[in-house]
Structure formats: structure tokens, C-alpha cells
Amino acid sequence: HFRGRATGLPLPFLRRPAPTVAPVDGVSFQIPRGGTLGLVGESGCGKSTTARAVLGLTPITRGRVTVDGQPVPRRRDAAWRHARRRMQMVYQDTLGALDPRLPVLAQLREPLDIHRIGDSRDRCDRALALLREVGLDGAVARRRPQELSGGQRQRVVLARALILDPAFLVCDEPVSALDVSVQAQVLNLLDDLRQTRGLTTLFISHDLKVVRQVSDRVAVMYLGRIVEQGPVDMVLHQPSHPYSRALVASVAGRRDAAGLASGRVRLAGDPPDPARRPQGCAFHPRCPLATGLCRTTPPPMRPAGAGRMVACHLVAETGSTAAVIPGDLD
Ligand code: SF4
Ligand code: MG
Secondary structure, three states: OEEEEEOOOOOOEOOEOOOOOOOEEEEEEOOOOOOEEEEEOOOOOOHHHHHHHHOOOOOEEEEEEEEOOEEOOOOOOHHHHHHHOOEEEEOOOHHHHOOOOOOHHHHHHHHHHHOOOOOHHHHHHHHHHHHHHOOOOHHHHHOOHHHOOHHHHHHHHHHHHHOOOOOEEEEEOOOOOOOHHHHHHHHHHHHHHHHHHOOEEEEEOOOHHHHHHHOOEEEEEEOOEEEEEEEHHHHHHOOOOHHHHHHHHHHHOOOOOOOOOOOOOOOOOOOOOOOOOOOOOOOHHHOOOOOHHHHHOOOOOEEOOOOOEEOOOOOOOOOOOHHHOOOOOO
16 A cells, blocks of 8 residues: 655665656555556656655655555665565666676575575575576576567566565566567566466556556556546546546547547647646646636545546546536547
């Protein structure tokens, strides 16, 4: 479970440069054990900040995050390192996540070395078993990351994330850098791993098709807040919040067969600066349905039927904006 508010500067993590951090505010969601929540939105909306805040990699000024009922420590002390064994992260940038100097086997067993789990032989055995589990053969163990394909590297990164047997996996754009055919393979693998290991997953992507494939529920973020969340089929087929409708429609404009999207909303204006959130509903400068109320008062997150939550003044209990939208706006 995660409930929190995160602002402020990032902390350095592993060998990666600190990314820029989009502020997020009042982000709240729960992921049932074994479930997957997809988190979608334009770049800069705070998806990655949310991921980092969940794992204690970015400070939170208010609120809390719990995993398996245990609060995630906010200070990077021994308790945090211990908690991190249960929560792992997979990034898009596999080269940045792996050490170019070390062969794959050494990198896979490194978390076991750090936590002093088993003897040297056990660590090797576990690393090799995990390589097989992610569909790689033993020959890969001796190679260095730059000698592997992007798909193989993402499998190694997944294996490394799983070596400490985590309960919770955060995937931040895990397949965005891969070719479409390789994406499908890695997503299938992720699906298998989730099921066999009972992993709970937060899955971040700007690609709605990918999110639909792997998620049970989806949350749509705009400028640091969640504006709609609910069952994935519902939110991506009949989006309710005007921003979700615009996001889904922008994809459906390019693809038709999948049948995403119904009512369309065309976005006016550019994505705004995350550091300068508009008053009232932050989406109002781009929303074709904005009223006077929207300019002054932030809409509360409200239940909108069938497990859906929406933050929009115009969305009724039924989750539909149809009543107030005369026909197709696009
Ligand atoms: Fe548009 Fe108003 Fe709803 Fe915001 S609250 S999404 S501005 S209608
Ligand atoms: Mg990001």
C-alpha cells in the first residue's frame, strides 16, 4: 500500500545519475498482493517520482508507504536496506543499471554477497538458476552487459531484481527501449514471473497498450496527481476523466483494431510545467469542459462506480462524463 506525498531532491542511487524529479502530491493507491497496478501519464507527470517515493529513494514530506503492512523506512539506514530486499526496481535503462566492468554472474550474485546470503557456491547456483528462470543460458553468465542484446540485458536486470526474492516489484518503463517483438517476450516473461512468484507489481509506462496487457488496475497521472483509477479494461476502454479520455483517444487515433477509447477529448495547449501547477483543477487550461469552478477549486477524488475513482467536478457517481458532453468532442 502506498499513500504519500513526495517533493524535493532525489538521492543518488546505485550507479545511476539522479534523475530530475517531478513533484507529486496527494498520490494514493493500494495494490493487493499479487496484483499489478499500471501507472500512466505523459512524461514529467510524476510517474517515476512516485516509483522512487514508494521505494524510499525520494523524500516524502507527508503521508506514508507500507508494503505487507510494514512502513517503508524513509531514512537510508540498516532498516531501509533490509526493507529494500522485499522491494526491487526495474528500469528502462539497462546499461545504466548494470556495471559494464563485471560479468553477468558477478552482478547477479552481488546482492547475495552484500547481504551475506549463503556461501559462495550457493550464490553461484542461485544466480545460474535465476538466469535459467528468465530464459537465458549459462553462457550469458560470463559475458559483460555490453556484449548482450537489449532484451537479454533486460532479462539480466529482472534476474538481478529477483535474486533476493522480493515481494514487490516496481517496473519503470521496463520495455520502452526494446523493439516491439522483444517487448512482447519480456512482458510475457514478466507475466510468468509474477504468477509463479506471486509478485505484486507497480508497472509504469507511457504505453497504454503495454499497460493494458500486464495490469489489473490502472491509475492515470496528470501533473503530479492521480486523476482517475480503476479496473484496467474500464479505464482504458471507457475513460471517464477528460484527461484520461484525451490520453486514450490520442492512442486510438493511431490504432483502431484494439477498440480502445470511446468519447474523444482533444487536448488544447502544451503539457504544462510540473513546477507551476495551475490553480483549481490542474488540467483546466487544457480541458475543453472546464467551468468557473474548475479554475478555482481542485476536484476531490470520488468513487465513480464499479471500483473506479475520478477527480473531476463533472464526473457523476456513475463514472460517466457523457451526460455533460454533447456527442464526440474530437
Ligand atoms: Fe475538466 Fe473541470 Fe473536470 Fe478538471 S474538473 S477535468 S477542468 S471538467
Ligand atoms: Mg519516467
